[in-house]
Structures are given as structure tokens and as C-alpha cells.
Amino acid sequence: AQTVTQSQPEMSVQEAETVTLSCTYDTSESDYYLFWYKQPPSRQMILVIRQEAYKQQNATENRFSVNFQKAAKSFSLKISDSQLGDAAMYFCAYRSADQGAQKLVFGQGTRLTINP
Amino acid sequence: GAGVSQSPSNKVTEKGKDVELRCDPISGHTALYWYRQSLGQGLEFLIYFQGNSAPDKSGLPSDRFSAERTGGSVSTLTIQRTQQEDSAVYLCASSLGPDERQYFGPGTRLTVT
Numbered sequence: 369a370q371t372v373t374q375s376q377p378e379m380s381v382q383e384a385e386t387v388t389l390s391c392t393y394d395t396s397e398s399d400y401y402l403f404w405y406k407q408p409p410s411r412q413m414i415l416v417i418r419q420e421a422y423k424q425q426n427a428t429e430n431r432f433s434v435n436f437q438k439a440a441k442s443f444s445l446k447i448s449d450s451q452l453g454d455a456a457m458y459f460c461a462y463r464s465a466d467q468g469a470q471k472l473v474f475g476q477g478t479r480l481t482i483n484p
Numbered sequence: 485g486a487g488v489s490q491s492p493s494n495k496v497t498e499k500g501k502d503v504e505l506r507c508d509p510i511s512g513h514t515a516l517y518w519y520r521q522s523l524g525q526g527l528e529f530l531i532y533f534q535g536n537s538a539p540d541k542s543g544l545p546s547d548r549f550s551a552e553r554t555g556g557s558v559s560t561l562t563i564q565r566t567q568q569e570d571s572a573v574y575l576c577a578s579s580l581g582p583d584e585r586q587y588f589g590p591g592t593r594l595t596v597t
Contacts, residue, residue, distance in 0.1 A: 405588075411573060412487075413588035459527060470515065470582055471529035471540060 370395045372462050374475035381450045382483050388435075389445045389478050391460030399465035402436065402443045403472065407457040416458070419443065421465070447480075455482045486510065488589035490576050496595045497566055505561040505592045509578030516559050517579075517586060518551060522572035530574075533559060534582060566596045 371394045381387035393402070404416040419427045419436050426434050431448045447454055460475040489508045497503050509516050518530040520543075529543040533553045544550070548567075553559040563570055573593050577586040 411575075411591045411593075413575065413577070415585060415587075418585070465583075467582055468539065470517070470532045470534075471543065472517075472519070472527075472586065473529070474527035476526045 370397070370400075370462050370464070370473050372460050372473055372475035374458075374460055374478050376478045377476070378479045378481070380481040380483055381447075383450055383452060385450055386446060386448045387450055387480065389447075389458050389460075389480070391443045391445070391475055393441050393443065393460070393462050395441070395462065395464075397464055397466070401463045401465060402434075403461040403463070404432070404434070404443075404445045405459045405461060405474075406454075407459060407477075408455075413459070417445065450482050452482050452484060455480055488576055488578050488587055490574075490589040490592050492592060493590065494593045494595075496597060499568060499596055500565055502562065502564045503566055503594065505563075505574050505594070507559045507561070507576030507578075507589060509557060509559070509576070510587055511557075512580065513578035513587075514556060514581050515579040515584070515586075516553060517577040518559070518561050519575045519577065520572045521575060521591070524569075525572075527575075530561070563594075566594075568596050570594060571596045 400421045402419045405413045417429045433446045435444045457477045459477045461472040491506045516533040521527045532540040548564045551561045573591040575591045577588045579586045
């Protein structure tokens with residue numbers, strides 16, 4: 369079974385600075401997807417960024433980028449120019465590329481605080 | 485357009501009672517998922533529907549938990565004889581189809597007293 373580990377229960381950063389959230393995963397599969405989700409106090413999970421394992425290029429969405437190291441099974445999220453609205457729980461998630469396996473496997477989450 | 489909606493937003497029930505949680509997916513989304521978020525277990529997958537069928541219900545924790553989906557739209561998660569360990573936020577998500585992005589609802593917070 370696949371597992372996802374987020375080793376940082378909490379992180380904080382000054383507004384406008386850069387912060388990196390860590391995620392490692394364990395799988396024997398070669399094809400899969402990785403995600404970062406944001407969960408603000410409203411509880412609604414919002415997709416931040418998605419990475420396909422077969423793509424070597426790291427995904428980027430505006431201020432959010434990932435460092436995907438397939439051999440190391442590492443998938444960190446970098447948030448540049450942090451804003452107060454970035455404060456939330458962040459979850460790393462894995463999904464198999466097997467068509468029959470649609471479930472997301474989540475890490476334990478990292479609570480990100482932005483200091484003004 | 486409207487997102488995924490869930491009702492009720494919060495539910496308090498007594499131990500031993502049955503509860504029903506409802507999920508309205510985004511219109512046209514054929515796939516629907518239930519997850520549970522609890523302090524002890526984190527975010528766990530419960531069940532996946534494609535249309536009205538559930539090809540993966542491997543995450544349902546016990547036979548007290550069941551779910552159905554009718555008309556390829558609304559889904560209901562039922563928990564019978566609730567226990568205190570069932571207290572959690574139950575999240576529903578939907579996607580246009582398999583392998584597509586999952587959009588989450590705001591969840592139902594269930595408290596079993």
C-alpha cells in the first residue's frame with residue numbers, strides 16, 4: 369500500500385518570504401500522480417498543484433512550485449512571496465495511475481502560518 | 485457554476501443512533517468520492533462511485549457504514565449505530581470522470597456524544 373509522509377506538522381513564514389513544505393511517499397508503482405491540497409478553516413480542500421510522475425518537469429502554478437524527485441520519492445511544495453491568504457493546512461496526496469484506483473492517499477498535513 | 489455541496493454542515497447525534505450524510509456533486513460529474521477526516525486517522529478514503537456503481541469501497545471501516553448513489557447524482561453516506569470514534573469531518577468530492585481533478589465539498593462535521 370502507498371503511504372505519504374509529511375514530517376512538518378507546523379511551519380511559519382514571514383509575509384512575502386518563501387517557504388518549502390516537505391512530502392515523501394512510498395510506492396512500488398512507476399506511474400502515479402502527486403498533489404498538494406490546501407484546506408483553509410472553511411474545511412473545503414482546494415487543489416494547489418498537480419504533478420504527473422512520468423513528467424520530469426516540475427509543475428508550477430503562479431507562486432506555487434514543486435520539487436519532484438522521483439528516485440528519492442520526494443515531492444516538496446515551494447510557496448514564493450507568501451501572502452496572508454496562504455495560511456491553511458496543506459496536504460500532500462498520492463493517486464495511482466491505475467484506472468481502477470481512484471482514491472487519494474493523503475499525508476498528515478502541515479499547518480502553515482503566515483506572520484505579517 | 486455551483487460546487488459540491490454537503491448537508492448538513494454539522495450534525496450532533498447520540499451514540500447508537502443512525503445518521504445520513506448527503507452529498508450533491510457538481511452537475512455532470514460522473515465520479516464521486518467520500519473521505520473521512522479525523523484527528524486520530526487523518527484523511528482517509530471511504531468509497532468511490534462511478535455513476536451509481538461503487539467499484540472501490542475498500543475504505544469503509546465497518547459494516548455499519550454504507551453509501552449509495554442514485555441517478556448518477558446525489559449520494560448518501562449512512563452510519564448505523566454510531567460510535568464515538570465515528571466523530572469526524574466527512575468530505576465528499578466529485579470529478580468529471582475517472583482520472584480527472586477531484587473537487588471537494590465543505591464537509592459535514594459529525595459529533596457523536
